[in-house]
Amino acid sequence: MTVFSLIIINKAGGLVYQREFQPGLRKLSTNDYLVLAGTFHGVHAITRSITPKIPLPTNPNTIPSNSSSHSHQPSTSSILTTHKPSPSISTSTTTPSTPTPTAPSSTSTPSTTHALPIPGTPVTGLEVLESDKFRLTCFQTLTGTKFLLFTDPLMTTVEPVIRKIYELYADFVMKNPFYQLEMPVRCEAFDRHLGGWLRGRV
Amino acid sequence: MVVYSFYIFDRHAECIYKKRWLPRPAVVGKSRANSELPAPTNGLPAAIGQSDRTTDDDAKLIFGTVFSLRNMVRKLGGEDDSFVSYCTSQYQLHYYETPTNIKFVMLTDLKSPSMRVALQQIYINLFVEYVVKNPLSPTEHPGGIGVNNELFEESLEQFVTRVLA
Numbered sequence: 165m166t167v168f169s170l171i172i173i174n175k176a177g178g179l180v181y182q183r184e185f186q187p188g189l190r191k192l193s194t195n196d197y198l199v200l201a202g203t204f205h206g207v208h209a210i211t212r213s214i215t216p217k218i219p220l221p222t223n224p225n226t227i228p229s230n231s232s233s234h235s236h237q238p239s240t241s242s243i244l245t246t247h248k249p250s251p252s253i254s255t256s257t258t259t260p261s262t263p264t265p266t267a268p269s270s271t272s273t274p275s276t277t278h279a280l281p282i283p284g285t286p287v288t289g290l291e292v293l294e295s296d297k298f299r300l301t302c303f304q305t306l307t308g309t310k311f312l313l314f315t316d317p318l319m320t321t322v323e324p325v326i327r328k329i330y331e332l333y334a335d336f337v338m339k340n341p342f343y344q345l346e347m348p349v350r351c352e353a354f355d356r357h358l359g360g361w362l363r364g365r366v
Numbered sequence: 367m368v369v370y371s372f373y374i375f376d377r378h379a380e381c382i383y384k385k386r387w388l389p390r391p392a393v394v395g396k397s398r399a400n401s402e403l404p405a406p407t408n409g410l411p412a413a414i415g416q417s418d419r420t421t422d423d424d425a426k427l428i429f430g431t432v433f434s435l436r437n438m439v440r441k442l443g444g445e446d447d448s449f450v451s452y453c454t455s456q457y458q459l460h461y462y463e464t465p466t467n468i469k470f471v472m473l474t475d476l477k478s479p480s481m482r483v484a485l486q487q488i489y490i491n492l493f494v495e496y497v498v499k500n501p502l503s504p505t506e507h508p509g510g511i512g513v514n515n516e517l518f519e520e521s522l523e524q525f526v527t528r529v530l531a
Contacts, residue, residue, distance in 0.1 A: 189442045189443060190441065190442055190443070190444055192441065192442070196441065200438060200441070200442075203434050203438060204438065206434075207430075207431050207434050207435060207438075210427050210430065210431050211431055211452065211454055211459075212454065213427065214424055214427050214428055214431065214473075215454065215456045215457055216370035216371065216456075216457055216473055218388065219388060280456055281368070281370070281456050281457055281475055281476075282455070282456055282475075282476070285455050285456065286455065287454070287455065287456055288454050288455040288456070289454055290452050290453075290454055291452075291453055291454050291455060292452060292453050293435065293439075293449070293451075293452040294450045294451050294452070295439040295443055295447050295448060295449050295450055296443065296446075296447050296448050296450065297443035297444070297447045298442065298443055298447075314442070
């Protein structure tokens with residue numbers, strides 16, 4: 165297994181940590197890494213917002229009415245009535261292919277007229293990016309910090325590695341009393357343990 | 367597997383073709399036609415504004431995304447590296463770029479395999495055959511002129527519904 169490098173981006177999109185473990189990717193200047201972190205932060209948000217939405221057939225008025233304007237009035241009222249997640253939505257639907265989301269999951273979608281491709285799963289941004297030469301796995305913590313791990317595309321199990329890195333981050337960065345939140349990570353113990361653990365896995 | 371949408375962008379960053387497939391047969395329609403619905407002006411709920419945004423401006427957002435990611439990949443992996451795909455918890459995006467910088471983008475569900483070959487086939491067997499070799503089609507396609515011909519649209523529809531389904 166080959167881990168090329170690790171980047172940690174804080175919740176504001178700033179680069180707080182960058183380290184190369186094995187050669188394989190091009191070296192960038194510090195400025196370029198900062199730009200990359202900011203760009204990725206933005207792209208991550210956009211990839212979440214372009215999640216395809218599957219229209220629910222709850223209000224048949226809206227679907228055939230493409231041209232006539234008078235039928236917009238009932239559609240408006242039916243949308244408004246379906247706005248509160250009533251159980252009648254899921255019972256009245258006849259969906260052969262996609263299941264309707266459960267009522268609580270509709271809080272993640274802005275409107276109840278659309279369903280997510282995978283209902284019940286929270287919408288996330290980019291998680292895995294693949295290119296010819298590397299695979300980028302992004303893990304976002306609950307507080308918005310993003311861990312970007314660049315690995316070999318053939319490496320299959322990235323998840324445990326990124327979990328362990330998160331654990332080391334929690335232990336040696338977050339528990340460091342001198343670490344200032346959202347600031348660049350300069351913790352010797354973190355560097356040492358990270359390097360040691362990844363070397364041990366090779 | 368499910369294909370949600372398909373986009374072609376030319377080298378001037380313009381979306382020259384977009385097509386969305388929705389799992390519901392009642393609402394299958396051309397996204398271009400949908401986006402030209404009478405714009406909601408007065409107190410229509412946010413749901414309609416939302417769908418309006420997704421049909422028309424999604425292409426711009428998707429272009430921005432793939433453009434940024436492509437540049438990022440090239441910066442890190444070198445000039446000969448190419449961005450292939452990404453996935454989120456909900457969907458997958460596949461990307462293929464021709465040597466002439468025409469970008470093919472396809473959004474599918476998570477169960478689909480790598481679509482790089484499929485996108486390449488769409489380029490070789492459909493785009494080149496029906497758009498590039500069409501003597502009536504202009505070399506550039508501003509606003510989708512030349513791409514929105516019947517043969518291309520129909521064969522794309524067939525390809526997605528029969529070959530990929």
